Amino acid sequence: MLPNTGKLAGCTVFITGASRGIGKAIALKAAKDGANIVIAAKTAQAHPKLAGTIYSAAEEIKAAGGKALPCVVDVRDEQQISSAVEKAVEKFGGIDILVNNASAISLTNTLETPTKKVDLMMNINTRGTYLTSKACIPYLKKSKIAHILNLSPPLNLNPLWFKQHCAYTIAKYGMSMCVLGMAEEFKGEIAVNALWPKTAIYTAAMDMLGGSGIESQCRKVDIIADAAYCIFKKPKSFTGNFIIDENILKEEGIKNFDVYAITPGHPLLPDFFLDEQPVIVTKESATHGALPELKEEEAQPPPKPRSGAVEGTFRIVKDSLSDDIVKATQAVYQFELSGEDGGTWFLDLKSKGGNVGYGEPSDRADVVMSMSTDDFVKMFSGKLKPTIAFMSGRLKIKGNMALAIKLEKLMNQMNARL
Numbered sequence: 001m002l003p004n005t006g007k008l009a010g011c012t013v014f015i016t017g018a019s020r021g022i023g024k025a026i027a028l029k030a031a032k033d034g035a036n037i038v039i040a041a042k043t044a045q046a047h048p049k050l051a052g053t054i055y056s057a058a059e060e061i062k063a064a065g066g067k068a069l070p071c072v073v074d075v076r077d078e079q080q081i082s083s084a085v086e087k088a089v090e091k092f093g094g095i096d097i098l099v100n101n102a103s104a105i106s107l108t109n110t111l112e113t114p115t116k117k118v119d120l121m122m123n124i125n126t127r128g129t130y131l132t133s134k135a136c137i138p139y140l141k142k143s144k145i146a147h148i149l150n151l152s153p154p155l156n157l158n159p160l161w162f163k164q165h166c167a168y169t170i171a172k173y174g175m176s177m178c179v180l181g182m183a184e185e186f187k188g189e190i191a192v193n194a195l196w197p198k199t200a201i202y203t204a205a206m207d208m209l210g211g212s213g214i215e216s217q218c219r220k221v222d223i224i225a226d227a228a229y230c231i232f233k234k235p236k237s238f239t240g241n242f243i244i245d246e247n248i249l250k251e252e253g254i255k256n257f258d259v260y261a262i263t264p265g266h267p268l269l270p271d272f273f274l275d276e277q278p279v280i281v282t283k284e285s286a287t288h289g290a291l292p293e294l295k296e297e298e299a300q301p302p303p304k305p306r307s308g309a310v311e312g313t314f315r316i317v318k319d320s321l322s323d324d325i326v327k328a329t330q331a332v333y334q335f336e337l338s339g340e341d342g343g344t345w346f347l348d349l350k351s352k353g354g355n356v357g358y359g360e361p362s363d364r365a366d367v368v369m370s371m372s373t374d375d376f377v378k379m380f381s382g383k384l385k386p387t388i389a390f391m392s393g394r395l396k397i398k399g400n401m402a403l404a405i406k407l408e409k410l411m412n413q414m415n416a417r418l
Helices: 021-031 054-064 078-092 115-140 166-185 204-210 222-232 245-251 309-320 323-329 373-380 386-391 401-417
Strands: 012-016 036-041 067-072 097-100 147-150 191-196 242-244 280-283 293-296 331-338 343-349 355-358 367-372 396-399
Touching (some): 012 021, 012 078, 012 115, 021 036, 021 054, 021 097, 021 222, 036 078, 054 067, 067 078, 078 115, 097 115, 115 147, 115 166, 147 166, 166 191, 222 245, 242 245, 323 343, 323 401, 331 373, 367 401, 396 401
Parallel strands (some): 012 036, 012 097, 036 067, 097 147, 147 191, 191 242, 331 367
Antiparallel strands (some): 280 293, 331 343, 367 396
């Protein structure tokens, strides 16, 4: 863990989405220096599934050594942003750092993303970041520290990051484009940077998205808080950077990253928008000017699945089913498999005791997964991570993404038997 230096004592940090998760972690790190924290978030009353409000966060910040100003702010509402900025300046005398952390996510493809969800992501991620920055900039320009930090990824134009969740990528990249433009526009006055995690970070939102058991594949929010703190210590000349948390902490001399893991030693889920996965390599494209596609790193081409491999896999899956698994999952999966021993298969984890079989399920599938038979067998035997298969385009998913992620836990339980 990165030690505090006291550099942020008396500084005012305006953080959107700071009532929980990454935003709150950054707030608490700064509070340990004695910083003033403006908690600009929507949650004034307790959420049934997500712990934390702006008021509970304020109490934690005070306990950590900082001062807190909780403000009800929906970043889609320009008036609420302006009001919070005015209150912050009135109470603390200015704004030194802005963290644009508020974000919405829907990992759905074009035809399955309702307009309401598109608007939500665009208005919170891109527009909210732009408007909050605009409101804070006049005060940031007066600060000796003057940082804007957006929680957004490097602008990676590899098509695989667009094909499965186009609207989300556009909305998230809008935050990154604010970095690109504002860093140049306010060069010498305000440092504007982006920060993104190398791996999945465990938050209440991730718990809802990934389901029970996902935490062992994640790092703690502390790694983002420490990385953000590193950035805030840098001069205004450090600007226009797209920073990966692990990289900047290595530069600070951090060597032991197990301290940030929820389960030290357990394999970690790579985050979106990064092409640094250890199990994939780029392959030259035959089309001039095309971006590389991704494939699993192997010395030789993968062998064709043996006859009956899929049927054998489903037989082992069926033997592994129990009422507890069905109760914990409550989903029907349909698999569209190409290649030898392929076709349509199903895994019913809704009916009592569960069931598997060839053909379509009797009830409508909650999730439809399309892949090759070879990749299917590899996924269920633990030789290919579903996340990697999905991100590299080898696995296509239609339906409820949260239930799709839930299936990964079941696969992990069966790996030893396959």
